[in-house]
Amino acid sequence: MQPTLGANHQSGKTTFTVWSPLAKSLEVIISGKDTQPLTVGDFGYWTSSEMDTVQPGDRYQYRIDGGSPRPDPAALSQPDGVHGASAVVDLPAFNWSDTHWQGIAxxxxxxxxxxxxxxxxxxxxxxxxxxxxxxxxxxxxxxxxxxxxxxxxxxxxxxxxxxxxxxxxxxxxxxxxxxxxxxxxxxxxxxxxxxxxxxxxxxxxxxxxxxxxxxxxxxxxxxxxxxxxxxxxxxxxxxxxxxxxxxxxxxxxxxxxxxxxxxxxxxxxxxxxxxxxxxxxxxxxxxxxxxxxxxxxxxxxxxxxxxxxxxxxxxxxxxxxxxxxxxxxxxxxxxxxxxxxxxxxxxxAKAYEKTYVYDGIYSPYRKRTFGNSAEGRxxxxxxxxxxxxxxxxxxxxxxxxxxxxxxxxxxxxxxxxxxxxxxxxxxxxxxxxxxxxxxxxxxxxxxxxxxxxxxxxxxxxxxxxxxxxxxxxxxxxxxxxxxxxxxxxxxxxxxLLFKYYQALIKLRKELPAWQDDSRPALEVTVPEPKIILLTRQHTADESVAPTLIVLNFSKRSTLFTLPMSRDETYEKIFDSEDTAWGGEAPQANLIMAHDTSSQLLPYNLAIYQRSTE
Known part of the structure; x- marks a missing residue:
C-alpha cells in the first residue's frame, strides 16, 4: 500500500510524506525555522515522525539535499502563492451534511x-x-x-x-x-x-x-x-x-x-x-x-x-x-x-447519428484519415x-x-x-x-x-x-x-431566453421517449436542405409515444412534412417561435397528419409527439 502524500493532520498530530526517489537528504521546515529530517522508505517515499506541535494553518516547506526551501508538491493550501510556503489543512475536520447524497448518473x-x-x-x-x-x-x-x-x-x-x-x-x-x-x-x-x-x-x-x-x-x-x-x-x-x-x-x-x-x-x-x-x-x-x-x-x-x-x-x-x-x-x-x-x-446530421463525424474517413484539415467508430457506445x-x-x-x-x-x-x-x-x-x-x-x-x-x-x-x-x-x-x-x-x-x-432554456430542459427531463439512450432509439434524416429531422422513440416500450424534432438551419421559411402512416397524427408540443420566448408567433401546424405540409420560420425548432387518441 502506497503512503498518503502531503501534510496529513489527524487526531491533533501531523505527519509529512513526500516522494523524492533521487534525494540524498530531505527535511521539513516548519514556520520558517524549526527543521526536522525525514526518513526515506521504499521507492523513495520520505516520511517524518508524528508532530503534535504542527497544527492546521502552520506553514511548512521542504529542503532537498540542502538546497532552497520549496513548497510541498502535494500541498492542500498555498496561501502565499505558488512560490510561498505550504499550509497544513485538516480536511477531515469539515462537518459534511450530505450523507444522503449518492450522486447523479x-x-x-x-x-x-x-x-x-x-x-x-x-x-x-x-x-x-x-x-x-x-x-x-x-x-x-x-x-x-x-x-x-x-x-x-x-x-x-x-x-x-x-x-x-x-x-x-x-x-x-x-x-x-x-x-x-x-x-x-x-x-x-x-x-x-x-x-x-x-x-x-x-x-x-x-x-x-x-x-x-x-x-x-x-x-x-x-x-x-x-x-x-x-x-x-x-x-x-x-x-x-x-x-x-x-x-x-x-x-x-x-x-x-x-x-x-x-x-x-x-x-x-x-x-x-x-x-x-x-x-x-x-x-x-x-x-x-x-x-x-x-x-x-x-x-x-x-x-x-x-x-x-x-x-x-x-x-x-x-x-x-x-x-x-x-x-x-x-x-x-x-x-x-x-x-x-x-x-x-x-x-x-452525422454528428447526431454517428457521434464521431470523422470515424475512419479522410480529414482535409488534418490531411489524413482519422478516427474510428462510436458504434456500440x-x-x-x-x-x-x-x-x-x-x-x-x-x-x-x-x-x-x-x-x-x-x-x-x-x-x-x-x-x-x-x-x-x-x-x-x-x-x-x-x-x-x-x-x-x-x-x-x-x-x-x-x-x-x-x-x-x-x-x-x-x-x-x-x-x-x-x-x-x-x-x-x-x-x-x-x-x-x-x-x-x-x-x-x-x-x-x-x-425570454432564460424561459426558453427552462422549458426545453423541463421537456428533456419529462418526455418518456427521450429516456432511451441506445442508438436504435434515434433516427436522423435530412428531408429538405438545411433541415434535420430527429425521430426519438423508446425501443423498450412501444406504448411510449415517439417524438419528431424538426430543426431548420435555413435563413428562410421552409416547408416540411413529417414521415408517418396514414392513420397517425402528431401534435406539436414545442415551438421555438412561440411568443412566450420572443418568437414571431408559430407558423408550423399544431397538428400534422399524413402528407400534411407545414412551414417553419428561419432558425425554427419544432417538436411533435404522436397523438395517442
Missing amino acids: LRDMIIYELHVGTFTPEGTFEAIIGKLDYLKDLGVNTIELMPIAQFPGNRNWGYDGVHPYAVQHSYGGAVGLQKLVNACHQQGIAVLLDVVYNHLGPEGNYLSEFGPYFTDKHHTPWGLAINFDDAYCDGVRHYFQQNALMWLRDFHIDGLRLDAIHAIKDSGAKHFLAELSQAKELLSEQTGRNYVLIGECDLNDHKYISPQQVGGYGLDGQWIDEFHHALHTMLTGEDDGYYADFSDFSHL PHSQFVVFAQNHDQVGNRMLGDRLTETLPFPALKLAAGAVLVSPYVPMLFMGEEYGETRPFQYFVSHTDPELVEAVRQGRKREFAYFQKEDQEVPDPQSEETFNHSKLSWDWSVLESQ
Whole structure:
C-alpha cells in the first residue's frame, strides 16, 4: 500500500510524506525555522515522525539535499502563492451534511460549466452558493468547475496550475470548496471538477526538483510529457491517482473532467486512465456513491470509453468537440481552421447519428484519415455543447454566439444541444444571452513569461484574427474583469431566453421517449436542405409515444412534412417561435397528419409527439 502524500493532520498530530526517489537528504521546515529530517522508505517515499506541535494553518516547506526551501508538491493550501510556503489543512475536520447524497448518473446530468473567478463579481466558492437557487430554477442538476488547482496570481483559466492538490486560495481554499460541494448536494446538484493531468503550468512548477515527474520520452504541446511510463513512473502515477481520489473522497466531488487525455502519454501495458477507472470503481464500492470520469479527447477513439473487458480504458464519458464544430459552422458560416472539416450540412446530421463525424474517413484539415467508430457506445457517454470555455475563449476576442447570431438562431443553438440524445452542457451565461466575452487571462509574475504568453496567444489563434483588431492582453486585469458575467437582464430577450432554456430542459427531463439512450432509439434524416429531422422513440416500450424534432438551419421559411402512416397524427408540443420566448408567433401546424405540409420560420425548432387518441 502506497503512503498518503502531503501534510496529513489527524487526531491533533501531523505527519509529512513526500516522494523524492533521487534525494540524498530531505527535511521539513516548519514556520520558517524549526527543521526536522525525514526518513526515506521504499521507492523513495520520505516520511517524518508524528508532530503534535504542527497544527492546521502552520506553514511548512521542504529542503532537498540542502538546497532552497520549496513548497510541498502535494500541498492542500498555498496561501502565499505558488512560490510561498505550504499550509497544513485538516480536511477531515469539515462537518459534511450530505450523507444522503449518492450522486447523479452521467446520462441524467444537465451540466453547467463555470469559471469560479468570473461567474460572480466576488469570484469565490461562497458566492457561487448564492447562485444555486438560480441554477436549480433553470433546471441544471450538475455544475462543472474549471480547474481550481493553485495557479500563479489571482487570474487564470486554471490550466496553468502547478499545485494539483491545493485549492486556489483566492477562490476560498479547501474549506470554501467543501462548503460549495456540501451546499450543492443539499440542493440536489452534482459537482464535476476539471483536472489537468497532461501538463503543469510554467511558473511555480518545482516538481522536477523532487523527482523525475517529467520525461523526454514523449513530448506534448506544453513541452516534456508527465512521466507515466518511464523510469520511476510508479511514483508519478501514484501522485496523480491519489490526487483524483482525493477530490472524490475528501471533497465529495461527483466526477472529474480530465483535460486533453490524448496528451497523457502512456505506452505501458496498463494505461494510467485504465488504472484510474479501476480505482474510481473501488472507491464507489467503498462509499456507495456514483462517480464519473469524463475525458476530453480529440482522437475520435472509442477505446477511452469502452469497458476494460473489451480492451478499453473504462472512462464513463467523453466531450465531443465535433458536434460543436458542425453546429457552429452551420449557424455562423465560419469555415476557418478546424471548422473547414465541417462545412457541409451532412456533417451535422452525422454528428447526431454517428457521434464521431470523422470515424475512419479522410480529414482535409488534418490531411489524413482519422478516427474510428462510436458504434456500440450509448449516446449518454458523450457530452455536447454549443459553447464552452475553449470554443469561446480560444477565439481572438472571446466573443460568444450572442455577438454573431440573431435571436432565433441563439434559440436554435440551444435547442440543437438540448434535444440531442447526448448529455447537454451549457456554458455560464449563455442561458440569458450574456454579451460580455470570455477571454484568455493570466496573472504571471515573470515578465519574459508574460510576453511569451502574449506572443503565443497571437500565433496559436492566428486564423481567428481580423483586420484592425488586436488580441486582448492576457496579463491585463481589464481582460479578466471584462470576462466576468454581467448578470444584466435589462434586455427583454435575456428574460425570454432564460424561459426558453427552462422549458426545453423541463421537456428533456419529462418526455418518456427521450429516456432511451441506445442508438436504435434515434433516427436522423435530412428531408429538405438545411433541415434535420430527429425521430426519438423508446425501443423498450412501444406504448411510449415517439417524438419528431424538426430543426431548420435555413435563413428562410421552409416547408416540411413529417414521415408517418396514414392513420397517425402528431401534435406539436414545442415551438421555438412561440411568443412566450420572443418568437414571431408559430407558423408550423399544431397538428400534422399524413402528407400534411407545414412551414417553419428561419432558425425554427419544432417538436411533435404522436397523438395517442
